[in-house]
Amino acid sequence: MRLIATLLFLLVPILGVWTFWIAPEHGWWFPKSVSSYGADIDRLFYIILWMVGITFVATEVILAWCIFRYGRKDPSKAAFTHGNHTLEMVWTAVPAVLLLFIAFSQMKVWADVKFGDSFPKDGRFTIDEPIGEVWASQFDWRVRYPDEDGNLEGADVIEKAFEFTVPLGEPVVFNLRSRDVLHSFFVPNFRLKQDAVPGMVIPVWFQADEPGEYDLICAELCGWGHYKMAGRVRVLPADEYDAWLAAEREALYANGTEELEEDE
Amino acid sequence: MRHPVRLAPALLLVAGVVTGCENPTPPGLTYSLNANIVENEESDLYNEDLAGDRTAQAQLAGALEMLFGSPTGPGYLLPEEWIDDEYNPSWGDAELTDDQWSELVEDNARALKWQLEGIAQGNFEAVVPPREAFDLQEAWYDYVADWQELRSEVELGEAEQSELDALASEITEEGTAMFEEWYPSLRESAEMYRQQCWHCHGADGGGNGSTADFLSPRPRDYRRGIFKFTALDNKARPRRDDLYRILEEGIYGSAMPSFKRFSKAQLNGLVDYVRLLAIRGETEILLSTEYDSEIGGFPIDVVMQTYLDVWAKWDVAWDEFISxxxxxxxxxxxxxxxxxxxxxxxxxxxxxxxxxxxxxxGGVSAFEARALNDEIQAELDVIDAALVDAKKHAGGIAKDEKHKQQRHLALAKVERLEKRRFDLVNERVKDDWGNEIEPxxxxxxxxxxxxxxxxxxxxxxxxxxxxxxxxxxxxxxxxxxxxxxxxxxxxxxxxxxxxxxxxxxxxxxxxxxxxxxx
Amino acid sequence: MSSPTTRELPLGIDDPGTVHVTHEHHELGFIRKYIFSTDHKVIGIQFMFTGLLFLVLGGLMAMAIRWQLAWPWTEMPAVLGFLFPETGRVVSPEAYTMLFTMHGTIMIFFVIIPLLTGAYGNFLIPLQTGAPDMAFPKLNMLGYWFMVPAAFCAIAGFFTEGGAAAAGWTAYPPLSTIESAAPGSLSGQTWWLLALTFVGVSSMMGAVNYVTTIVKMRAPGMTLMRMPLSIWGLFIAALLQLFALPVLTAASIMQLLDRTLHTGFFTPTNLIVNNVGAETVGAAAGGQPLLWQHLFWFYSHPAVYIMVVPAMGFASDIIATHARKPIFGYKPMVYSMAGIAGLGFIVWGHHMFTSGMNPMVGMTFMVSTIMIALPSAVKVFNWLGTLWDSRIRFTTPMLFALGFVSMFIIGGLSGIWMASTPVDIYIHDTYIVVSHFHYVVFAGSVFAIFAAIYHWFPKMFGRVMNETLGKFHFVGTFIFTNCVFYMMHQIGIAGLMRRTADPYSYETYQHLQPLNEVISISAFLLFAWQAFFVVNFFHSLFFGKRVGRNPWNASSLEWDAPSPPGHGNFDKELTVYRGPYEYGSPEVEEDFLPQTRKLETKQTV
The missing domain is CATH 1.10.760.10 (Cytochrome c-like domain)
Known part of the structure; x- marks a missing residue:
């Protein structure tokens, strides 16, 4: 039993590290980061991963070794000790320092992403003039772009279902709102997640640095159709974005004949 | 029980086999007859003759299966004249314009980019076709199996490497085309419908899935062929574009989400399948109204004529288009x-x-109707009580002239009351599906x-x-x-x-x- | 007392066949003795059976969830499929939300907490502190019988229109407060809240009892610092319950009012839910959904420690006993448990980093949360210190306790990611969180519960469980547990969200299906593997080898009582002379020195 137990407990760190090692090549890993702060978040993740990983391997290997070494049949008595004050001090102080280091190293990125003060101020979109509003409801994403006067309430606002089109390479600020229950705006590629709370207007910002289409996922249970809220974020180069928005404003006043032409 | 050590593995085996190791299969769905016709006495579609006639019901179900197949094998019956005209209604791709078709291929390349990348890299074993694409899976896995066989032969020295290379390039070429030009068959779309739509709209499009009872508004019952939101006048049947648009945009303010995340081919396939369900349902309703208990059953010419009549309705004329x-x-x-x-x-x-x-x-007429509803309900209750009473008198065998007279009067009263009841029920503000609605x-x-x-x-x-x-x-x-x-x-x-x-x-x-x- | 230990005896079990018939103070009928009993041991055993029964139920739900995640919308095998007859043995989306809601609720409130504090809290506290019974035996009985309406309400939800609660075990409003928001919110949610309230009352009665008994009824000489760590764990958990439960009870009553009287504590103004407008929703009261989250987590985060601190105590006891070595750093162990509990009250906000809570507040919660890793680390180091230069006996309880340590390391370490606010933006509510709390609660607490069952089974029933079957049980459980939960880390890093009925409709997640299949098959095997435990448990209950008072040669107090202990527990006067972990003491010839044994030296004046 001693050898079986040793093997079992030794397999934990070995396979544990191995699965983390092979995960990226199988795609069981972060989707590509395409936002300005995505890399920072990933970096913090990796810092913690290394610290945690080393501790994990060290403790698990010591555990397995203890099982191997002290599991032998041995008629003598165990060491009769009730502890060691110095040792206790060391293994309290060292982790404390490490943990405080982890804690303080997180703060800047958190402030950059979420604090109202650190929202971008120079770009086209600011906390006072957002690109638009994202409305979540059961089980729907509606993105509302302002009309030409920057008005988010008029009759001429643009509403798009399940698709959030944003310009590339500039900070995008939008207001996140909910019509009914809690939802959450989650774009894995942006490393961005923010709950939408009914009764609250929550400004959110990100900057996408690569054009493309990314999954927009609802990350807070919102009812039976939670999994159906699969939206997309489309990142277009700034000029294409402007052209797209202009075309949408044009299309708002379509008279239906274009559909006829299409089919004939 | 003296040998627990031996007993436990046996138990474990049983439990393991039962819980874990069954091959996952989709549930065996079947189309059922429209409950409004054969069960729901409140419905305007209720057909008393048919409801009482099990044989006729079986015949109706058989006729419908002949025309439209089953959820696991849906498809249209092709009358001769259609075959002559090379018209196949199963395939929405036949109705797509060239532009739409090339858009669709482009969109497939986007939606299936991982698969296409895998093919391009020659990593055939890692390519997994979409979940519902049975036919695509079958064709693709055949290729892969051929390739694997040849590869092992090459390893054993029984075949040349050049043969393998040739096969690989053939697979790359044809596989890419296969994925890019994938357009789901009705069977594949039926599976997709089962995964995405079934729990609200029900197996036969009756808007009676398991979730339906909890939704406001209720999911649409396709079987009347009526769709609220079309761009057409005169209550014409919807175009493919109308249905496609609903799938793409969702219906804001209802539980119908947008399905933009799927490829255009998948959504077009869904449109095909929803059309099949709607046409099937409409044929069912029309057939049930034509059921004659004296003849009994459904003659084939009636069935075919009804089928073509319904198709004619669905052959949407562009002059109904509103622009x-x-x-x-x-x-x-x-x-x-x-x-x-x-x-x-x-x-x-x-x-x-x-x-x-x-x-x-909250318009006046809406309020009035609502107030009226209460009155109507009160009156209905009175009528129901009277009906029970009258039916009691009408039942039994008349023994003498006096009883006959009484029975005659009671029967007349039953008839009168039932007509009044029918009128009253239909007076409520309801939509055509029988749901009470508000402006x-x-x-x-x-x-x-x-x-x-x-x-x-x-x-x-x-x-x-x-x-x-x-x-x-x-x-x-x-x-x-x-x-x-x-x-x-x-x-x-x-x-x-x-x-x-x-x-x-x-x-x-x-x-x-x-x-x-x- | 049994004869001194000899190494030749297998597993350190002492002479078989020593049965102790204890004198009954007064004869009671069957019902008073075994059903409406005020005896803490019977109540403990009742809690144990209830908890294990619900473990099977919650496990079945987990299996259905795993089936759906591996092969969404496919027909289930008969064992699971019978749960969903109406949909052709396929999970429907609303049933899926119900499943994970009730899985979480049942596992937390009806399995882990009752098993740890209910079953072993009741059984161990008087025995290990040397008390004849609990301080308030009738209250104790009432505490168990409040589980009955609780269980009734939890089950009743399934049979109402719309089914059981479906707003997650966290029951976030407005999904949970507005009836039109989800089928499970029709009346299932009300049943759920009632169940929660009853469980709360039950736990509260237990907690009052535990604290009073531990403070007032210890045997002479049993100072606080001579108590076994199990008792410390249970004591701290009871204090946590005393302070945190009123908040949850108040919150659930507020939610109940929101649902029934439309008070609107948690419901904001002007919602339109499922096409039902504010005037009909009836809760246009300007409430705040975040308020519930604060109140809920103010209880439920300490509840996590209620679920793990006693487990740490059990593991410590079992490791010391079977490693034949005193616990390394007894006082640091006690202080770290207290530290975990104390910090546990100021970390609840880490569940809400992305909730829209003020991000300033998030920062302070981050620091306190990260610091909670410190006492946990100290505990792990002390367990390793205990094992160092010990004499390990590979009994089943020892294996499970070692498994607990190994798994707790994983669960504890992955928590640091969640504590870190920026990383949490990404991993919040992903499978990495699922993995984390299952490592703590399943691989941690449930392993400790298994260890406790194997360890104290002889004391409970006078018979020992079969060691061969026990080892089989451990090996399979250990392997499959890791197969199930370890790869969830990677799935979570890939961004997979929990509570998603059909994740593969997102492009981002499609490639995770094969991995989920592996996890699900492992989960089925893990579930099936528990057959070893079931067979072993019931077989040993009736046919297990009879043992004497102290089969493990342990030195803590409960082993001085007969097995099973009679009414009043101890058949002799007790005086405690030392701490509970005097293994390998040079003072005596044997490798253990019971707490009650008076040494014939002149040191004890």
């Missing part, structure tokens, strides 16, 4: 004011009577068919199928001229759009920290 020749008028104060005038005018548009003077939906609150800003002016225009112009919302273009004045011109309709549209400025005005101001509460 506006000319530029859509922009919103301005004047048109809003005029629109408001018409909105409030009982003699012309008469919108306020349902939608309310403030547009919030839309126009101030919420959620327009289910879309909020573009042309979308609202189409609603005002043609009404909403299956609901009391009338067509305003067909209102005629005393001399037969249109009561409301297109310009008037635009003004109403503008007024309605001005009502829908913004829902939920009570959002709190955000704090200094950014937006967040405590």
């Amino acid at each position: 506006y020749d000319g530029e859509v008028p922009r919103i301005d104060e004047e048109s809003i004011a005029h629109g408001r005038e018409l909105f409030m005018d009982a003699k012309t548009a008469n919108c306020f009577s349902c939608h309310g003077e403030d547009g919030r939906g 839309r609150d126009l101030t919420r800003g959620t327009f289910r068919f879309g909020r573009r002016p042309i979308d609202l225009f189409r609603r005002v112009y043609a009404g909403i199928n299956g609901t009391p919302m009338p067509s305003h273009s067909s209102l005629k004045g005393p001399d037969g001229e249109r009561l409301l011109t297109d310009e008037d309709l635009w003004d109403i549209v503008h007024y309605v759009r001005s009502l829908a400025v913004r829902e939920l005005e009570h959002a709190p101001e955000r704090g200094d920290e950014g937006a967040h509460g405590i």
